[in-house]
Amino acid sequence: xxxxxxxxxxxxxxxxxxxxxxxxxxxxxxLDLDIEFSEIQKQESVLVEIDQILVPFFxxxxxxxxNNYSAFVYFDDIDNQDKAKFFxxxxxxxxxxxxxxxxxxxxxLADFLVVDQTKGTIGKVDTILQIPKNELLRxxxxxxxxxxxxxxxxxxxxxxxQKQILYIxxxxxxxDLYLEN
Numbered sequence: 120x121x122x123x124x125x126x127x128x129x130x131x132x133x134x135x136x137x138x139x140x141x142x143x144x145x146x147x148x149x150l151d152l153d154i155e156f157s158e159i160q161k162q163e164s165v166l167v168e169i170d171q172i173l174v175p176f177f178x179x180x181x182x183x184x185x186n187n188y189s190a191f192v193y194f195d196d197i198d199n200q201d202k203a204k205f206f207x208x209x210x211x212x213x214x215x216x217x218x219x220x221x222x223x224x225x226x227x228l229a230d231f232l233v234v235d236q237t238k239g240t241i242g243k244v245d246t247i248l249q250i251p252k253n254e255l256l257r258x259x260x261x262x263x264x265x266x267x268x269x270x271x272x273x274x275x276x277x278x279x280x281q282k283q284i285l286y287i288x289x290x291x292x293x294x295d296l297y298l299e300n
Contacts, residue, residue, distance in 0.1 A: 127173060132166060132212040135159055139189070141204055146197040148206055150182070151189045153249055159190060159213070166212040173212055228278070228285060233258050233268075236276065236288040241266060241298075244285060256285075266297045 136152040136159070152159060159165070159182050166173035176194040183191040197203050231244045233256070242260035247270060254270040268274060268289055276286040 127166070127214055129168075129173060129212070131215060132173060133215050134210050135165070135213050136189075136211050138167075138192070138206045138209050138211060140207060141200050142191055144200045145193075146179075146199050146203045147191050147193055148197075148203050149185060149189050150192045150211055156182075156184050156190055159192075160184075162213055162217065165192075166214075167206065168210045168212065227280075228256075231278075231283045231285045233285050233287060235294060236286070237291075238289070238294050241294055256287075260298065264297055266294060268293065 133154070135154045136150045138148045139151050140149050141147065142149050150159070162178070162182075164175050164177040166175050168174075176197075179193040179195045179197070182193075185191050194206075197206070228244045229246060233241050233244060235241050242258040242264075245257045245259045245265075248255040248257055248267070256268045256270050258266040258268060260266060268287060274287050274289060276288050278285055
């Protein structure tokens with residue numbers, strides 16, 4: 120059994136999903152994802168919250184995509200359905216430091232000013248809507264209008280953490296859809 124020494128607090132990690140059920144009799148589990156499958160596929164291990172403690176588990180096999188929102192996962196030493204049942208309804212975490220830099224920033228952007236390359240200042244980040252495969256920036260304009268922009272690397276140009284400004288290049292016409300009403 121591999122042991123991963125970690126002393127991470129929950130605030131240093133990101134919940135990437137929840138184990139919803141077992142699959143078959145070999146210890147496979149279904150992980151409903153809150154992040155892109157490619158992010159979980161890169162990991163050698165994850166942290167599972169057990170009794171409010173994050174416990175590391177290494178993957179016995181690389182996670183396999185089940186559908187757009189879930190993956191099959193197999194942990195070392197969990198080799199039958201009875202052992203796997205213990206994990207049902209457990210949250211799964213990954214250290215923020217191991218995630219894509221842009222995705223990691225999503226949770227630190229509340230109240231950042233948003234400046235579009237074409238439109239200029241369009242408002243402030245209210246929240247990040249966590250929709251699997253399509254995270255959205257919820258921006259509130261100075262006129263209190265909600266603007267939703269995909270939170271994707273090709274749209275996010277840069278992030279100035281000191282000045283709390285998020286620079287974007289929104290697709291042509293997207294911001295106008297919200298502001299022209």
